[in-house]
Amino acid sequence: MTLPYLLRLVCLCFACFFLLHLAIGAAVSLLVPAVLRRAGRMRPRQATHVLLAVRLFPPVFSGLVVLALCAPSYLLLEPAATNEEVGWACLAAALLCVASVGLSAYRGWNAARRSAGYVRYCQMVGRQERLPGENAPVWVIEGSAPFLVLAGILRPRLIISRPVVNALPSGQLAAALLHEQAHRLSRDNFKRLLLLLAPDLFPAWRGFVRLEKAWNRFTEWAADDDAVAGDSQRSISLASALVRVARMGACPQTAPLVTSLLADNQDLAERVERLLRETPEAKAAERRPLAGLIGGLASLAALALLTTQPETLSAVHRLLEQLTR
């Protein structure tokens, strides 16, 4: 196996990923309005699962196809001695893929680094305290800026500023902490990292902003629902906490992988009115998105079945030959 042979393989894999991702991503973009309408009729937690799956589907599926079909067909059917060259179109697609994946990887890495730095800073200047409604100790930061955030990806920590601790009565503080706990239990910061790592359709062109914004909104609603758990008193406490913290002023922009109690000031009224209008039910009442899970497993099984068929691999190889020219 020579170096040009392997370089051609890498180039083809990147080019295939880019083209597949572009095609699937474009199709998904067209479906976004319908998906958002559908998500609006679901429970918020279920909507977050669906929106995350829709956003991650293009890169995951493209990656699987490249790994399961393109690479094996090339390795099995491409003669090692061939002197074939890679065409300009293929090279351009591969370069665009590298740029797109590289940018999203940098974005994710940078966000993770800033988030880790933020946690380290908070641990340095703050101190751990036990607060009502929270079993684990919470990091309390002295200072004037009002904030309550969940920071960190793998082991997220609750960080709260002293003005918020002093301003909120115990019931409201407990409800606000439960909201952040809900973010921690559903690993929302890790999911945010996945969204940052998901490549764009073109380098530096965010094609799924609407979908990601909707995911953010439903994540907040889902955390509200989990925190309230069907208790109307707690629902009012959380609504009061939101308004009280909002009145204290704007939460300073911290790091991209930090979840804040008041994540989006445009959504505040909607969240409060939602909490007052309906007392959201407990998490236990949620149903797992079984259909999505079955669909994903079926797709994987179909892909695995296709991989084992020699006809499929030779058809893919013919397509790769076309792409190389």
Added chain:
Amino acid sequence: MEALGPLEVSVMEILWSHGDSNVHDVTQKLDRPLAYTTVMTTLDRLYKKGLLQRRKAERAFFYSPRWSRAEWEQKRAGEFVKGFLEAPETSSELLVSYLVDAVGRYDEALLDELERKIRLKRRELRRKA
């Protein structure tokens, strides 16, 4: 001239683009679902601030902007710069910090309205209990 919050700006945008509208029309055109009373309070507040004029027809108030968007922006920018230049501390840091603060601030009228609703809901729950 008082600063406008995000909801007040959204309402003004609707009135500038669609003209004469009642509470129901504005509620329908907002990009997020808000209660009728929230929109009504916001329109009333904008009227009291002198940004809107209103007329009564078919038992409902119809609101329209007192100034065009260009006139309003000109007036606002003029007043802001004038106030800034007249202030004793005319440093660039002061200007920047003011802008940052203004961008991040919540709409006070909206917060008042939300608090009123929370009080009502609390009272309703107490009655039920």
